[in-house]
Amino acid sequence: MxxxxxxxxxxxxxxxxxxxxxxxxxxxxxxxxxxxxxxxSLIESTTVKPFNGVVLMVKDGKQIYSKTQGFANREKKIPLTPENQFVIGSISKQITAVMILQEYEKGSINLNEPIRTYFPNVKQKWADSVTVHHLLTHTHGIRNLNEPLAFPLGSKFEYSQLGFKLLANILENVKKQSFEEISTTFFKTIGLKHTAYPSIENKKMITAGYTETESGNIIYEENTFQNYVAAGSFISTAQDLVKWNTLLHNGKLLKNETFKLMTKQYETRKHPIFGSIEYGYGLTFQKNEQDIQIGALGFAPGFVSSNFYFPQTKTSLIILENTAYKLPNFKKTFYHHTELLKTVKNNNQPN
Incomplete structure (x- = not known):
């Protein structure tokens, strides 16, 4: 019983x-x-400018959301596909930072050594005090290679494309190769088959970029590559950026101690879109949110991009657009990006 x-x-x-x-x-x-x-609803909203790009969200290896909408070439009415390559703007900075940090791990680069070591012929005295760390954190004060520092070294944050151009030059000095050769080998080694330096040949594979004029016309953008490659002109796909996040945030590119250096809170910037944000080496986050949401926005003329990672749930959110609306009002230009980030962050809590 x-x-x-x-x-x-x-x-x-x-x-x-x-x-x-x-x-x-x-x-x-x-x-x-x-x-x-x-x-x-956000992507298909008719109350704002139409989204023209790719959105990809992957959580712990599983695709949660994928959307491709609009044209790769407006004139020829060629639709976008998930495989299209985009110029990723300042997302490039974290890539350059990792290449620098890999050389740091090898002992080829000292983060706190004056850059005179790498540029013995620079005439300005700042080469005896500015370090790689200052270049990585935008605190160096170099506005022109032939002028003194614009402010006392390390006294403030000033966003600098030139600083990352100098980092590329340091890599060239250390490895005795061009930055194109260095980055091409790097991407091949880590398996990013659709991420590249924008050489003449690679540029043929990039989707066309467009800019909205003040009168509301959408025109083909001819000045996309005005930024230094190391700072803002690598090209990639949504799928490759998910791979990048997986490698970076799971210890496949850097040692744990080095990754902690990369994601440390060094400087605060008054950002035109996010307000007050913190800077690591090529990565941005809200104060003390390195374990919640970390990544970067990217802009190159004709291209608007976002790459963010949510460590607690191993989730990547990639947004790539090839049409820049409402310039110079970046809050409106990045409207879809910021709204999608809010939605994902609010709903992306650990189980």
Whole structure:
């Protein structure tokens, strides 16, 4: 009798458990459907400029959301595909930072040594005090290679494309190769097959970039590559940027101690879109949110991009557009990006 009673209780327990887990699955499915619907609503909204680009979200290796909308070439009416390559703007900086840090791990570069070591012929005295760390954190004060520092070294943050051009030159000095050769080898080694230095040949594969004029016309952008490559002109795809995040945030590119250096809070910047944000080496985050949301926005004429990673759930959100609306109002230019980030961050909590 006791055996039958125990067996009966076991079956009741199993039955209740099945109902409980089934309800959990239904609730999770309803939540995910609602979540995806909210993202779709943002992308397809008719109250703002039409989204023209690619959105990809991957959580712990599983694709959660993918959307491709608009044209790769407006004149020829060629639709975008997930495989299209975009210029990724300042997302390039974290790539350059990793290449510098890999040489640091080898002992080829000292982060706190004056850059005179790498530029013995520079006439300005700042070469005897500015370090690689200053270049990585935008605190060096170099505005022109032939002029003194614009402010006392390390006294403030001033966003600098030139600083990352100097980092590329340091890599060339150390490795005795061109930055194009260095980055090409780097991408091949880590398996990013669709990420590249924008050489003449590689530029043929990039989707066309467009800019909205003050009169509201959309024109082909001819000045996309005005930024230094190391600072803002690498090209990539959404899929490759997900791979990049997976490698970077899972210890495949840097040692743990070095990655902590990269994601350390060094400087605060008054950002035109996010307000007050913190800077590491090529990566940005809200104050003390390195473990919540970390990444970067990117802009190159005709291209608007975002690459953010949510470490707690191993989630990547990539947004790549090839049409820049509402310039110079970057808050409106990056409207889809900031709204999608809010949605993903608010719903992307650990289980």
């Amino acid at each position: 006791n055996f039958k009673k125990s067996l009966y209780c076991l079956w009741i327990y199993i039955f209740i458990s099945l109902i409980f887990f089934s309800c959990q699955k239904v609730e999770k499915k309803q939540f995910e459907d609602s979540y995806i619907s909210a993202i779709d």
